[in-house]
Amino acid sequence: DGGITQSPKYLFRKEGQNVTLSCEQNLNHDAMYWYRQDPGQGLRLIYYSQIVNDFQKGDIAEGYSVSREKKESFPLTVTSAQKNPTAFYLCASSSPQRRGGTDTQYFGPGTRLTVL
């Protein structure tokens, strides 16, 4: 079955530690995204990548880093520089359509990160 997997589902971290969240897709999508969602809020874009070995900052990139060495994988590292990292993190992928076509994003199940 094609889809997006994220691991782990729940993650606990001590203050001052870096942690890496995994995101893998087998949909053969070019574009991948990381979002952060706080309780009762919408999605805010952290980083996105439209092609392997290239990525761009979203609206709230400070304190986060990513890599895109393979088309299938887009891991997110939450560094100790992120002041308030407790949140629900969602990874998504899409196959961008040009000339006005729909750009449906498919989401993984998310990782809930709690900083202790």
Add this chain to the structure above:
Amino acid sequence: GQSLEQPSEVTAVEGAIVQINCTYQTSGFYGLSWYQQHDGGAPTFLSYNALDGLEETGRFSSFLSRSDSYGYLLLQELQMKDSASYFCAVVLNSNYQLIWGAGTKLIIKP
């Protein structure tokens, strides 16, 4: 800047019809998308309007009017399982990013 406005919460009765509005201030976008998210889950795609007018998918319909900078999601024959948050989002034609509204929590009462 780019922004989308939605009501934070809407309440409706099972079996009824409800409309969730989305107004936007953005320039240069391909279309308006709607996503559904149940508590604790991931968003799932519902519909997309590239052109002005109504798109129908089963019990759900979505509408876009670019001249009014406005769209809405219409849910008919509401079921309890439709209780969720609904997000509108636009696809920017500058970089193909999705810009998201803050979401509308739909509460359905029996």
